[in-house]
Amino acid sequence: MRKEKVKRLLSLGLVVAMTVSMITGCGNSGADNSASTGDSSASSEASTEGEAAEAPAASGDVVKIGSLWPLTGGSATIGQQHADGAEAAIKEINANGGIKSMGGAQIQLVVADTETAADKASVACERLITDDKVSMVIGAYNSTCCISSSEVAQKYSVPYISQGGVATAVTDRGYDYVYRINNTATYDVLEMITALDTICEENNLDTLTYALVYENSDWGADNARIWKEAADERGWTCVLDEPVTNGQADMTSQVLKVKDSGADVLNVSFYTDDSIVFANALYANQVDLPWGVWSVGGGWQDAAFFEALDQEVYNYHFVQEDWDMCGVQNHEWIQEVAANCKDTYGYEMTSFFAQGWTAAYVAYYALEAAGTTDPEALRDAIKGIELYNDGEDRALLSGYSAIVFDEKNQNTFAGGATGGTIVQYQDGAAVPLYPAEHSVEGNTPILPIPSFSER
Structure with a gap:
């Protein structure tokens, strides 16, 4: 699946109009986007629904996270970039020792497809929870898909980190297991x-x-x-x-x-x-x-x-x-992530890639803080996250000034001049x-x- 979509992205003569390298007036970052900070020989094959995005470590515990995005349908190119960003973040986290509070447990992404449809999103989310036994779910871009799939997660008391959907209903239903990183409508x-x-x-x-x-x-x-x-x-x-x-x-x-x-x-x-x-x-x-x-x-x-x-x-x-498009060039580590995105996935880093990356990192921070996959402990760990953008926190690739959740579990630092x-x-x-x-x-x-x- 990914080869097909990457080929599609590479064919876009105009795709660079919405990406970092072609943003007029942002200046030259000086980064060599042909270089990769990771293993450029890594496979670019997309995971099919329910299949792990990356093989678990040969030893030690493995923690599963559901990665739920529109990989087919009308938002497929956007969803694939979210999935790529999440995958890249988890590769980096695992390479740096995994979840240290859990003895170095590796994170395994289980990728699922919403098909850009609310009813399919809820079915896919339920399968992630009941069949794949994921500890939490990140996703799902389209507002209707975020609403329907997060309702399933709430039903099963599984933490859900919403990224992409901006409809107010995502965090206005009083659900204690549903959090949103990105801005609202x-x-x-x-x-x-x-x-x-x-x-x-x-x-x-x-x-x-x-x-x-x-x-x-x-x-x-x-x-x-x-x-x-x-x-x-x-x-x-x-x-x-x-x-x-x-x-x-x-x-x-x-x-x-x-x-x-x-x-x-x-x-x-x-x-x-x-x-x-x-x-x-x-x-x-x-x-x-x-x-x-x-x-x-x-x-x-x-x-x-x-x-x-x-x-x-x-x-x-x-x-x-949804991000500070010029700010992406201000830090060396962000330039390295952007170069790795280009080298591994074949396109310039976009806000969607950054959002998928941020969602995966927030999930990791929650696991690190909780030290367990217990749903209540993870829920409380997400609630307690306070990240402020000093330019070095890798979770904030998306450019938000902070990630702090309010009483509705909405990140209140995801919009306005900060977003x-x-x-x-x-x-x-x-x-x-x-x-x-x-x-x-x-x-x-x-x-x-x-x-x-x-x-």
């Missing part, structure tokens, strides 16, 4: 709104009109609701609120509604396949949006999105990314712009966006 949306505040101030805009088009799911509805609440506080006017059933082959009708609305700004929330269909329709119908198309990640972060589209289709679009970055695509490259501390001197937005008649 609230953080994602407010990062975009805050950037638009800056744009309004810099361009003397008193108000904005906006359109919302989003998949009719927990994730999409959350994004739209939070955007609308924040926009209403600013006196902006909603001219279109359009939920869409996913999986449509043509979105011309939705795009024409956007065009007829005369919106200044469009906020869109779709996963990869729908993002491709929608973006193509938006371009084909030459919809002018002077202050931008703003995507809350999703499909606009996927390499497959850029492979499928001409550069002109997504040029000028704004995308909320994500707003980029604008300019000439095929992602240019980090907001917040200012995640940008560099010389990076400027192209605004207002030229109309199609002016391009």
Whole structure:
């Protein structure tokens, strides 16, 4: 499976637009990405569902962790990068002596596929727990999959570390075995709104009109609701609120509604396949949006999105990314991890790889602190984790300023200026712009966006 996906990633002439090496204005890290800090001869074959990602040590105890991601379906390229990051982290942990509080026990990842579907995610999670006897589960990127699979983990009292899904329901259900490392939809949306505040101030805009088009799911509805609440506080006017059933082959009708609305700004929330269909329709119908198309990640972060589209289709679009894209170059050890990612998996390190890595490290820290696989002890160990980013803690590859869980088991340091970055695509490259501390001197937005008649 991995060879097929890596080949796909390598074929992407535009994949570098969303990765470290091609981020305009971030500067040159000086790292040689052709070098590897690990064994470059390591197999790149993907594990099948229920099969260990890496063989356990020949001696000593082995602790199993479920690694649950979308390896097929609409989010497959994203899920594979999460799985790769988790695998790379566990290889490093095992090579450095494993879980020392458990006598050097090695960690064995058991990889499972959500198939980018909530019902399949819950079945896969149950199989990990009941058949494979994993001690905890990390995953599962898509919000609906995180919600359904974590419900299973809660049912069996198995610790679940959610990474990727931003819907508020992940940590709003009062589940004591479910933790989330990454930001919530609230953080994602407010990062975009805050950037638009800056744009309004810099361009003397008193108000904005906006359109919302989003998949009719927990994730999409959350994004739209939070955007609308924040926009209403600013006196902006909603001219279109359009939920869409996913999986449509043509979105011309939705795009024409956007065009007829005369919106200044469009906020869109779709996963990869729908993002491709929608973006193509938006371009084909030459919809002018002077202050931008703003995507809350999703499909606009996927390499497959850029492979499928001409550069002109997504040029000028704004995308909320889940990490400090320039900060990845600031530390030698991060450069080494990035080089190892390129050497082992065949692509430049992405935020998804970093998120998988971080999830695996948090699971390891919990095991180290608990010194046991007892579920209650592991649950309490996760709750007690406090990691602060001094630039050297390897768990914080994802760039968060800290990992500290609140009363809802949500990491409250995963958003805002401490977490994500707003980029604008300019000439095929992602240019980090907001917040200012995640940008560099010389990076400027192209605004207002030229109309199609002016391009």
